[in-house]
Amino acid sequence: AQKITQTQPGMFVQEKEAVTLDCTYDTSDPSYGLFWYKQPSSGEMIFLIYQGSYDQQNATEGRYSLNFQKARKSANLVISASQLGDSAMYFCAMREGRSSASKIIFGSGTRLSIRP
């Protein structure tokens, strides 16, 4: 069964520093996809980045990059030069399997707080 684990319930980071949010996953399917979402206090779910299991390079989207270590089954989110607006909940998610019938499950999240 697929599983997503985020071991950091909360983190405090100084503004302008880089931050890494941890995510490990467990699946026996060689085809899967990994997502990161941001949820600010307003409650909306904001897509950040996606990594497919067969992608050769780590995904990047602006200040966000995904440190994909397949052998270790980890998909950590790296935010460079953090900003006050980055304070939010961050969720890692996984789709297991290639089929469009695959479900997508989420980790428990990490609350990131940026200090000025």
Add this chain to the structure above:
Amino acid sequence: NAGVTQTPKFQVLKTGQSMTLQCAQDMNHNSMYWYRQDPGMGLRLIYYSASEGTTDKGEVPNGYNVSRLNKREFSLRLESAAPSQTSVYFCASSSRGREEKLFFGSGTQLSVL
């Protein structure tokens, strides 16, 4: 672009009442999902639908039913609401391919008294 539209945004029910949460997407996506999010927690998958006419159980399906009415619409029904179903409910649809992404509705805040 409307994206994923959920109604209602807020609802208060008494224990034992029933209601249906509506969800529609205009992006021609095949896959749609219903999640619940309890305070301070992650999203848990209730049901999902890979295509019109098909639905599958997720992580926490008990107490819920769903209907994939057509490609656009995916509704969630609580037949007999319980206080444990107090939560924020999110509907989502997903694109596939190189730019895979899950698009979310704005959520429904449901309180069961």
